[in-house]
Amino acid sequence: MDIVSALFAEDLQLREAPGPSTRIDLTGIQFSVAAPEPAPVTITPHLIVLVRCRPDEDGNGVLVVEFVDEAGEQVARNASPFQVEPGKFTYRLVRAELTYATTPSTIEAHCRVGQGPATVVPLTLLPPVE
8 A cells, every 4th residue: 555645734634536436635734733822832733644545455554654753753653444345435533642842843644554664754933922
């Protein structure tokens, strides 16, 4: 299985299209966000991971997301088994509590299916807007 996309986003909507086919609308894609208050601060962003299953695969997998700070330390981890019909796509929502000690600073989400290659998505916390 392959990760097609991994993004921090505010919302995900599914809709049918002719075919029948499915459309996925992602809104509020973000690679940075203003802190709600001065650091240290904890935020809970939504990470959306899209996964493709090849027709010759069995459709069983485990999505592993490790959140790593700028010092290379793991600050959170999520592992969740999933099933997808061979030849199809699925998505997984991952929500972690991420604590930022300072602003600006970046935490990266290292996403992989099983022992596969990682897709890395950064999220930088900016100083609060005054």
